[in-house]
Amino acid sequence: MLHDLAFSIPEKFAGGLLDGSIVRYGTLLKDAGSGQILAHLQETGLAHQLLSKVGLHSFTPWGAVATVADMASSGYANVQLHQLKGMVEAMQVLQYANIGVAAAGLGVSAVGFAVINRRLKGLKTDIERLTARMEHQFEALHDTHWREHFSRIQVYVDRADRAFQLAEPKSEWLMVEAKLNEESSYLAHTLQDHLDSHHFDVEWFKQLTSSLLLCDSVRMKCLVHADELKLARSTASAVGMSYTELFDSVSATRLADKMTRRSSDINQDEQALFRKHQQTAQLISNHLQEVTDAAISKPLLIEHLIDHKVSGSRYLEQIAAHDQNPVILLTT
Amino acid sequence: MNTPELLAMRRAIRTWRERWSDKIAKDLEASIPELRCVLIAEVDALKLFDALRTKRFAAETLQPLFADWCQKKEEELFTAAESDLQNQFKHTLAYSSRKGSIDIDLKKDVLLNLAGAALSGVATVATIPAIAIFSTATAGGILGLLGLGATVLVTKNIVIGLVALIALVALTQKHFAKGMSKTKARLREQIEQQIQERIVYSKKQPSLTMLLIERIEETAKKMLGELDNAA
Numbered sequence: 001m002l003h004d005l006a007f008s009i010p011e012k013f014a015g016g017l018l019d020g021s022i023v024r025y026g027t028l029l030k031d032a033g034s035g036q037i038l039a040h041l042q043e044t045g046l047a048h049q050l051l052s053k054v055g056l057h058s059f060t061p062w063g064a065v066a067t068v069a070d071m072a073s074s075g076y077a078n079v080q081l082h083q084l085k086g087m088v089e090a091m092q093v094l095q096y097a098n099i100g101v102a103a104a105g106l107g108v109s110a111v112g113f114a115v116i117n118r119r120l121k122g123l124k125t126d127i128e129r130l131t132a133r134m135e136h137q138f139e140a141l142h143d144t145h146w147r148e149h150f151s152r153i154q155v156y157v158d159r160a161d162r163a164f165q166l167a168e169p170k171s172e173w174l175m176v177e178a179k180l181n182e183e184s185s186y187l188a189h190t191l192q193d194h195l196d197s198h199h200f201d202v203e204w205f206k207q208l209t210s211s212l213l214l215c216d217s218v219r220m221k222c223l224v225h226a227d228e229l230k231l232a233r234s235t236a237s238a239v240g241m242s243y244t245e246l247f248d249s250v251s252a253t254r255l256a257d258k259m260t261r262r263s264s265d266i267n268q269d270e271q272a273l274f275r276k277h278q279q280t281a282q283l284i285s286n287h288l289q290e291v292t293d294a295a296i297s298k299p300l301l302i303e304h305l306i307d308h309k310v311s312g313s314r315y316l317e318q319i320a321a322h323d324q325n326p327v328i329l330l331t332t
Numbered sequence: 333m334n335t336p337e338l339l340a341m342r343r344a345i346r347t348w349r350e351r352w353s354d355k356i357a358k359d360l361e362a363s364i365p366e367l368r369c370v371l372i373a374e375v376d377a378l379k380l381f382d383a384l385r386t387k388r389f390a391a392e393t394l395q396p397l398f399a400d401w402c403q404k405k406e407e408e409l410f411t412a413a414e415s416d417l418q419n420q421f422k423h424t425l426a427y428s429s430r431k432g433s434i435d436i437d438l439k440k441d442v443l444l445n446l447a448g449a450a451l452s453g454v455a456t457v458a459t460i461p462a463i464a465i466f467s468t469a470t471a472g473g474i475l476g477l478l479g480l481g482a483t484v485l486v487t488k489n490i491v492i493g494l495v496a497l498i499a500l501v502a503l504t505q506k507h508f509a510k511g512m513s514k515t516k517a518r519l520r521e522q523i524e525q526q527i528q529e530r531i532v533y534s535k536k537q538p539s540l541t542m543l544l545i546e547r548i549e550e551t552a553k554k555m556l557g558e559l560d561n562a563a
Contacts, residue, residue, distance in 0.1 A: 025339035037336065241560070248556045251549040253353065253542060261535055274533040278357075282350075289346060293339060300335055 005310060006331045007322075008039065010090040013329070017095060024095055026297030027106050029329065039329035040301040041094065042107035044319050047326035048115065050084050087326040094327070097286065105294045106327060107301050108224050109217040110319045113161035116214055117154055123211050124150045130204040146190065150211070153183045157218055160225075173222040177235070180219045184239075187212040188246055195250060200258035202280065213291065220298070224312035232312070233302040240296040247288040255281035304332065341439070341559055344420045349552035352413045353545045359409060360531055360541050367401050368527060375519045383515045394523070398530070402540050409544060410451040417447050439562060443555045450551040 013029055016022030023032045027041040109116075127146065160176040163169035191208055194200070216239045223232035256277040263273055305315060322328060374393050382389040421440045533539050538546075 023340075025336055025343060028336055028339070030336055035336065244556070244560050248553060248560075251546065251553075253545040253549060257533075257542065260533070270535055271528055271532045293342070296339060296342075297335060 005308060005315075005318075007042075007328045008331050009325050010041075010093045010327055010329060013039065014093045017093060026293035026295075028297045028300060037300065037332050039331045040107060040297075040304060042301070042319055042328050042330050043105075043110050044322035044326055044328055045110045046083070046323050047087065047106075048111045050087055050326055083326070090325065090327050096290065105213060105217055105291060105298070107298070107330070108316060108319065109221050110316070110322075111217075112320070113157050113218065113221070116218055117157045117161065120150070120154050120157060120211065120214060123207050123214070124154070127204065127207045127211070130201065130207065149183055149186050153180065153211070153215055156180050156183070160218060160222055170226045170228075173226040174228065177219045177222040177226075180215050180222075181235075184212060184215045184219065184242075187215060188242055192246060195246075198258065199262055200255055201262075202259065202284070205284075209288070209291075216295075221316070224302075224316055227312045229302055229306045229310075229312055233299045233306065236295070236298040236302055240292070240298065243288075243292040243295045247292050250285050250288055252278065252281040252285040255284065301330065304330065338559060341421075341443075342556060344423075345443075345552050345555050345559070348413070348417050348420050349548055351416070352409075352548045355413075356409055356544045356548065357541050360405065360544075363405065364527055364531060367398070367531070368524070370397055370401065371523050371527075372520055375516050375523065378512070378516055378519070380512070383512060386515070386519060402531075405540070406544060410547075413548060414444075414448055414451055418444060439559070442562075443558060446554055446558060447551050450554060451547065 013022050016031075017024065017029075021032050022038060023030050024041075028037055029039040029041070030037055124147075127150070131146070156176045156179050160173060163172035163176070166172055187208060191205070191212065194205060194208070220232060220236060220239070223229070223235055256274055259277040259281065260270065260274045263277070265273060268276070304310075305312065319328070371394055374397065378389070382393070421444065528534075529536065529539065531540050533542060
């Protein structure tokens with residue numbers, strides 16, 4: 001049963017965000033004067049529909065989004081174009097530089113388990129291709145069992161999806177969450193190892209990070225579906241802390257250095273190459289920080305649901321069905 | 333400290349880190365002409381004695397100037413970065429309740445002390461490899477200065493002693509000037525390359541820009557860690 005839940009659109013806060021009287025921290029909008037939380041950002045099912053339809057890398061923070069003009073020239077239907085334009089504008093209002101972040105964990109994931117599994121399959125293929133390339137350079141990767149882990153993740157997500165057919169799906173969702181917690185931990189450790197190594201492969205890192213985000217997103221979704229909101233809140237806190245530990249250590253300068261050392265581009269001088277890699281590394285660092293902030297602020301959204309005695313499954317139904325705006329705000 | 337305050341402080345630290353990573357790179361690059369002028373002035377005033385021993389000239393004349401310049405830049409940039417951090421915190425969390433303000437002020441002090449200690453630690457400049465000038469500029473010794481090829485050295489008849497060479501210098505003023513000019517040109521070229529590598533970036537060794545930015549990043553990382561421990 002939903003009690004006292006009010007949604008609004010980002011444009012409502014545009015003036016305040018622009019003049020600085022409202023500040024966004026992670027997925028929170030706060031009154032800069034009183035410090036009061038005004039709203040929690042929440043993605044809707046529409047965000048994913050839009051990003052998938054235009055063929056962008058949805059569900060990742062890396063959405064190197066082509067301009068709306070590019071899409072227009074590619075012949076996308078006007079209605080989609082209009083909605084996508086709206087999404088870009090909404091993200092600009094919220095002062096996000098990259099709309100990919102919208103699909104990487106603003107609130108509770110609004111994507112279905114089956115859709116997430118399709119995305120995981122794509123990631124697995126990409127990682128397989130990249131790892132084959134990297135194995136020549138990184139001997140350590142021979143020892144990783146990421147394929148097995150990926151297969152397990154896909155099985156668990158599939159089970160989460162099929163749990164809807166069960167008479168009592170709650171225990172299944174809780175089991176899936178516990179199993180995915182182990183897989184998430186494996187992915188985080190693999191990422192940490194890669195960050196600690198002397199080499200850095202941008203694409204491989206991106207795909208693995210996307211997998212981690214998806215895995216954690218499914219965990220949260222399982223707990224919310226199971227109406228275990230208190231557990232969801234503590235899980236969200238743990239995920240936020242894990243991202244903090246993992247991504248705070250990412251140094252754009254070191255990444256750029258590693259990328260330059262690894263580069264085989266002999267046409268550019270070292271200094272120019274380093275500067276170019278610095279820009280890429282800075283974008284990666286910024287995106288990771290956005291993801292971390294979104295994760296840190298997520299427990300407050302769950303807390304809001306608990307305080308308002310909101311049923312997790314009803315909340316998910318509502319945001320998944322929302323077809324007007326890709327990002328909405330749960331006002332307090 | 334609650335989550336919104338934590339996020340505000342995290343943002344303040346990250347904004348500081350990004351601003352100073354960018355500022356350090358730009359400032360040092362913009363200051364390169366100043367360093368170049370200092371070093372090139374020494375090369376322009378190069379004496380015959382130094383031209384014969386460029387490695388020593390680099391170690392005794394150029395390196396101290398280079399090291400002083402780096403140290404001065406490090407102090408200047410870190411002092412400004414620390415002061416900026418203070419201002420950054422001043423503007424953070426202006427909305428806090430009274431109780432919250434005390435808590436946050438205490439935290440700010442801890443973080444500022446931590447930043448101060450981290451930035452005023454061992455001078456980064458000490459870890460920058462010294463300027464290395466290759467002796468190829470004077471590979472031919474005095475003969476090289478005179479514009480005679482190194483192969484001449486193997487001709488016994490020509491190498492008959494220092495006195496003969498000095499006489500040769502006197503006799504070939506034109507060649508001598510040309511040789512000095514070539515040596516200076518090579519030195520200038522090497523200095524230019526060394527400045528780019530030592531100040532901007534090089535795969536071979538850490539540059540001043542890299543080292544200073546790493547100090548800023550390390551400091552920010554420590555502060556973020558401290559903040560998360562307190563959360």
